[in-house]
Amino acid sequence: MELAVAFIGAFIVGGLLCVAAQLVVDVGRLPPPTVMVLSVSLGAVASGLGLYDPLVKVGGAGATVPLPGFGHVLVQGIIADVSRHGLVGLLGGGLEAAAMGVTAAVLFGYLAALFFNPKV
Amino acid sequence: MVLLESKADKRLGRQTVAFANPPVLAAAAAVAGPMEGEGPLGRLFDEVVPDRLVGQKTWEQAEVKLLEKAIHRALGKAGLKPTDLDWIVSGDLLNQLGASSFAGRTLDRPFFGVFGACAAWAESLTLAAMMIDGGFAHRVGVAASSHHEAAERQFRYPIEMGYQRPPTATWTVTGAGAAVLVDPRAVGDGAWPRITHATPGRLVDMGIKDPFDLGSAMAPAAADTIEAHLRDTGRGPGDYDLIITGDLGQAGRAIAVELLMQVGYNAEPVLDDCGLMIYDRKRQDVHCGGSGCACSATVFAARFFGDLRAGRMRRMLLVSTGAMFSPTTFQQGESIPGIAYAVAVESQSAAREEDR
Amino acid sequence: MKATMQQEQEFKKLQRKHLPSRPVLRNALLAFLVGGAISAVGEGVRQFFLARGIGPEAAAGPTAAVMIFLGALLTGLGVYDEIGRVGGMGAFLPITGFANSIVAPAMDFKREGWILGMGAKMFTIAGPVVVYGLLTSFAVGLVYYILYIPR
Incomplete structure (x- = not known):
């Protein structure tokens, strides 16, 4: 039962974030790459305002898998590091927290491109 | 500068040319990609290539190949060899006319590259017709090409990018068309x-x-x-x-x-x-x-x-x-x-x- | 000729009559379904890590890594652009879409060489995402530091 709630929560939160992004593309007429950049930045700001954590509690992966979740991870990492180490945390905390995602993106991205070609 | 009264006697009105000896389209040929081959005109193309790389390593090389094929087919239908052409006029969409210039390399004839974006075909026909009616050439090869993937990666996003194309978007045709224009006085009244x-x-x-x-x-x-x-x-x-x-x-x-x-x-x-x-x-x-x-x-x-x-x-x-x-x-x-x-x-x- | 402002406005009016309308509702629904489905898959991955005793905080990293792997693989197999064509931002916004935006140019520009082709072009879209993500989070962190850290 708990598991079912988690999946439904993820579906709805993730789905709604994507709907918001889609509306910015279709109604706001912004190109998708711009919307990606905006999403990460807005996610970071929302996280700083304490708005993103409740979303993660309800949505789980539905909040962390879409790109605003990336901004959230960066900000939480920075805040944790700043709290611990002061000003220097501003420089290290973000990427420390996002290290796995960024490394995976470079590694798997590179490997996939190495083994595959655009389909003919 | 004082403009003396002069008359361009093949000019009609402000911007049209009326040819005195209307050049004859001796032959035309079209080579198309697989998706175009599945379209309504599929049967009419002279050749439909089975894959979008046309056996080449890159999309750009594939476009060169399509262009060469179209020119050779048009020449074949006109019963001519590349050496029979006085000039070649050709255009495409790639940077620095990447397809036309490289196809021109193998055709080994004097070459005019034309950039008119997707208007290159009629622009090339216009220039070739002027060359013939002007008495500068007997036979001119005209060609134009485009390639969906080559154009997408140059002008928009990489091929496998998972974004949505808006409804106003169009699809760049993979293919090439070519024609041979000849002086009407060389082929007689029956040629149209x-x-x-x-x-x-x-x-x-x-x-x-x-x-x-x-x-x-x-x-x-x-x-x-x-x-x-x-x-x-x-x-x-x-x-x-x-x-x-x-x-x-x-x-x-x-x-x-x-x-x-x-x-x-x-x-x-x-x-x-x-x-x-x-x-x-x-x-x-x-x-x-x-x-x-x-x-x-x-x-x-x-x-x-x-x-x-x-x-x-x-x-x-x-x-x-x-x-x-x-x-x-x-x-x-x-x-x-x-x-x-x-x-x-x-x-x-x-x-x-x-x-x- | 370059149209005057007034001519441009008149033309825009005329143009609007003929342009196909964007299927906004349909696109939104598909974005919801595809984005929701990808998120649900992500939740499955997350639950897998949670079940192995990894805490919710620590599970986010490996979950993202697995989703990136899936996105990269599906792009390589030539499937992800089809998902994107249907799902729009539902496919592009999740981190799988981020992976797609890396693999697509990397594959495409492999032919221009390993350094300035594949190595440079793989970040045409992911690069700005990381740049602006880091800049914004730095700014947010700075504000947090000024407001909340006692000196």
Whole structure:
């Protein structure tokens, strides 16, 4: 039962974030790459305002898998590091927290491109 | 400078050329990609390549191959060898005319590269016809090509990018068209169809900035050139069996028709668009239609050239349309100027009617 | 000719009559379904890590890594652009879409060489995402530091 709630929560939160992004593309007429950049930045700001954590509690992966979740991870990492180490945390905390995602993106991205070609 | 009175005696009106010796289209050929082969004109192409790389390593090399194939096929149909051509005039969409220049490398004839974006086909025909009527050449090879993947990665996003194309987007045709133009005095009275008039177009910029809505950017240019052609020749849309634009797509065609209506020409019954003919828009996911240099080139060579030669069509106005932009210009916020070149092509039956 | 402002406005009016309308509702629904489905898959991955005793905080990293792997693989197999064509931002916004935006140019520009082709072009879209993500989070962190850290 708990598991079912988690999946439904993820579906709805993730789905709604994507709907918001889609509306910015279709109604706001912004190109998708711009919307990606905006999403990460807005996610970071929302996280700083304490708005993103409740979303993660309800949505789980539905909040962390879409790109605003990336901004959230960066900000939480920075805040944790700043709290611990002061000003220097501003420089290290973000990427420390996002290290796995960024490394995976470079590694798997590179490997996939190495083994595959655009389909003919 | 004092302008002395002089007369360009092949000029008609402000921007049209009426050829004294209308050059003969001796042959035309079209080579198309697999997706185009599955479209409604599939059977009419001289060759449909089975894969989009055409056995090459890159999309750009594939486009070169398509262009070479089209030129060789057109030469073959005319019974000529590359060495029989005086010049080659060719255009495409790639940076520095990457397809035409590299195809020209293997053809080994004097070469003119033409950039007119997707209007390159009619622009090349215009220049080749002028060369022949001007007495500078007996036989000129004309060609134009485009390649969907090569164009996408240059102008928009990489091929496998999972983004959604807006409904105004068009699909760049993978293929190449070629024709051989010859001096009519060398082939005799029985040789048709012929290019009788050409109207080069102005660059028209209505402030459109969306690279996914090129139909809207080019429609004003198409209407402007068609209006100029009709005004200069004193003809009406009804004097043509067909006025065919290059790649305006569904929306662009409707805009062009309305713009022509505003200046007093009802082109609705005769105006069609190559981009609307090359794909089955219900079945193939191409949104507003086909586009690219190869759109008007392959549709003309595969379909209308045959109709004109067989006399099923009397007279047509081919209007290739181009959107003059590059990633640099649109990223810098420039709007997209459009251009259109019109070429009037007649069959023997039209000529007979005029004699009467 | 370059149209005057007034001509441009008139043309925009005319153009609007003929442009196909965007299927906004349909696109939104598809974005919801595709984005929701990808998120649900992500939740499955997350639950897998949670079940292995990894805490919710620590599970986010490996979950993202697995989703990136899936996105990269599906792009390589030539499937992800089809998902994107249907799902729009529902496919592009999740981190699988981020992976797609890396693999697509990397594959495409492999032919221009390993350094300035594949190596440079793989970040044409992911690069700005990381740049602006880091800049914004730095700014947010700075504000947090000024407001909440006692000196």
